[in-house]
Amino acid sequence: MNVLPQDKELAEKLWECGCIYLDRARVAWVSARFDDAERWMTEFQRCKRDLDELVRRKEEHDQLVQLVETMKERGIDIMLVMRKGNE
DSSP states (O other), X not given: OOOOGGGHHHHHHHHHXXXXXXXXXXXXXXXXXXXXXXXXXXXXXXXXXXXXXXHHHHHHHHXXXXXXXXXXXXXXXXXXXXXXXXX
């Protein structure tokens, strides 16, 4: 999974829970317990939304790292830019 190292454990738990919720939704659907199926799908969607957020954070982090690298390649002192932004 493409998440930050500190988010890896949470991402794995969300993945596992999502799999369980999908399985429970399938079982409820096959058993014609449609309200239960819907409830489990809602839980799955919550897990997916949280997992998507972790992936988005990693993508944002990677973009910032790339920006810093580009600035370094062009000879821009990132510390000077940071100090200017805080004034």
